[in-house]
Amino acid sequence: MRRLGDAGMVRRDRQGQGIGRDFLRYRLRAVRNDGRAKVVRLRTIPIVHGFFAKEGFNVVNVLADGYGPGLHCVTMDLHLDVTRNPKALGQPAD
Numbered sequence: 001m002r003r004l005g006d007a008g009m010v011r012r013d014r015q016g017q018g019i020g021r022d023f024l025r026y027r028l029r030a031v032r033n034d035g036r037a038k039v040v041r042l043r044t045i046p047i048v049h050g051f052f053a054k055e056g057f058n059v060v061n062v063l064a065d066g067y068g069p070g071l072h073c074v075t076m077d078l079h080l081d082v083t084r085n086p087k088a089l090g091q092p093a094d
């Protein structure tokens with residue numbers, strides 16, 4: 001497994017304007033264009049996992065208190081194989 005990068009966080013006063021989605025899709029396009037990866041895996045927190053779910057990521061594990069007391073670590077996968085995941089085409093999901 002190759003490590004591709006760290007968290008992408010959007011400044012609080014710029015959240016909710018599509019920046020996070022654009023940045024995530026940009027990064028996923030780079031992975032697809034590279035061509036080697038079949039699965040993209042990330043770790044996030046429960047209040048953010050819905051953002052990634054909208055882009056086709058699925059929860060594969062929840063580690064209770066993984067980031068500290070009361071803060072669970074959510075592991076999510078995105079399969080880039082379009083036969084398993086039509087959203088993986090990299091097109092806008094909406």
Ligand SMILES: CC(C)(COP(=O)(O)OP(=O)(O)OC[C@H]1O[C@@H](n2cnc3c(N)ncnc32)[C@H](O)[C@@H]1OP(=O)(O)O)[C@@H](O)C(=O)NCCC(=O)NCCS
Nearest residue numbers: 007008009010015016017018019020021044047048050051
């Ligand atoms: C999570 C984050 C990256 C989203 O970026 P953003 O620019 O605010 O989000 P966008 O405007 O691109 O939202 C895209 C879609 O995701 C949804 N969304 C955004 N944040 C969400 C969340 N926390 N949970 C569920 N859905 C979310 C939006 O409603 C939008 O959906 P829509 O297209 O149906 O309207 C950003 O809010 C952030 O950095 N938050 C800080 C928290 C953090 O810790 N992030 C990184 C952890 S790995």
